[in-house]
Amino acid sequence: xxxxxxxxxxxxxxxxxxxxxxxxSACSLQQQNPRIAIYDFGPGPLSxxxxxxxxxxxALLLDVLxxxxxxxxxxxxxxLAYADSQQLRPYGLARWSxxxxxxxxxxxxxxxxxxxxxxxxGDSVELTAGQPLRLQIELxxxxxxxxxxxxxxxxxxxxxxxxxxxxxxxxxxxxxxVVVRRSADSADAAAGVRALTAATDxxxxxxxxxxxxxxxxxxxxxxx
Numbered sequence: 606x607x608x609x610x611x612x613x614x615x616x617x618x619x620x621x622x623x624x625x626x627x628x629x630s631a632c633s634l635q636q637q638n639p640r641i642a643i644y645d646f647g648p649g650p651l652s653x654x655x656x657x658x659x660x661x662x663x664a665l666l667l668d669v670l671x672x673x674x675x676x677x678x679x680x681x682x683x684x685l686a687y688a689d690s691q692q693l694r695p696y697g698l699a700r701w702s703x704x705x706x707x708x709x710x711x712x713x714x715x716x717x718x719x720x721x722x723x724x725x726x727g728d729s730v731e732l733t734a735g736q737p738l739r740l741q742i743e744l745x746x747x748x749x750x751x752x753x754x755x756x757x758x759x760x761x762x763x764x765x766x767x768x769x770x771x772x773x774x775x776x777x778x779x780x781x782x783v784v785v786r787r788s789a790d791s792a793d794a795a796a797g798v799r800a801l802t803a804a805t806d807x808x809x810x811x812x813x814x815x816x817x818x819x820x821x822x823x824x825x826x827x828x829x
Contacts, residue, residue, distance in 0.1 A: 644681065644798040645702040646805060649715045662820055664722035664737035666770065667714060672706040672744040679704060681794050683749040683757070693748060699794035705747040709763075709805060713742070716809035717816070739775060740816075741766045749789060749797030757789045759800030761808055767819065781815050783808050 675682075679702070680695035701708060714723055717740075724737055746762035762784045769776040787803040789796035 639698055642699050642794065643702050644699065644795075646708055646712050646802045649712070662721040662817070664724055665717060665816070666724045666726065666737045666739040667710065667717065668726060668739060668741045670706040670710045670742045670744055672704070672747075676705050676744060676747055681749070681797060682747070683751060683794075683797060685751050687751065687753055690750075696794040696797075699798070706744050709742070709744060709747075712805050713809055713812070716806070716813060720813075736769060738778070738816075739768045739770050740812075741768070747801065749794075749800065750786070751792070755792055757792055757797065757800070758786045759789060759797060759802075759804040761785045761801065761804040763808060765812055765815070767816070779819055781812075783811055785811070 675693055678695075679700045681699040681701060682693045682695055684690050684693060703711075717723060722737075743764045743766075744762075745764060746760055748760055749757050750760045751757040762782070764780065764782050766780045767778045769778060785804040785807045787800045787807065789800040
């Protein structure tokens with residue numbers, strides 16, 4: 606071999622070795638600092654809808670949602686019913702983009718606001734037809750429940766209270782508890798998020814039906 610070629614080959618070997626070491630170091634760093642996945646309920650409706658304030662359904666004032674301290678974070682939570690169902694556990698590499706109560710309120714606004722005027726606390730009600738109703742939601746459970754290591758479901762439980770605002774605190778009208786479970790298609794955080802999204806949409810539909818049934822009851826609509 607030409608003596609002039611040997612240093613060149615040795616240099617190439619050193620460069621290849623250094624490149625391999627850098628690649629291995631990058632893989633190791635990725636394993637040590639894996640990326641956290643951020644989830645929400647998806648984009649929602651892809652087209653806007655107009656609401657007629659003079660429609661049959663009264664305007665709805667959707668209050669700020671209440672939730673226990675355990676749900677006042679962005680952690681994606683699960684329970685192992687087959688081991689210790691009383692312990693809430695967070696996924697290490699999965700987070701919600703907002704707290705569950707904030708995500709739920711956003712989704713309820715998307716569903717309930719399609720057929721009625723939807724207000725938030727502090728909005729003026731002078732331009733709405735009739736007196737609005739107030740919907741208060743208390744979120745009680747929002748987790749992925751594992752019945753076994755392979756089988757789980759998204760579990761949502763809430764309590765809805767309907768009232769009519771007034772100068773002395775308002776008039777209590779009705780209350781309903783909602784419990785929804787939707788199966789997860791795999792035993793991981795992504796499947797739990799999909800199941801909880803489906804459970805949220807089902808709960809919103811149940812609340813929508815309940816509100817419609819209440820509006821149809823005699824005396825449910827206020828005097829205009």
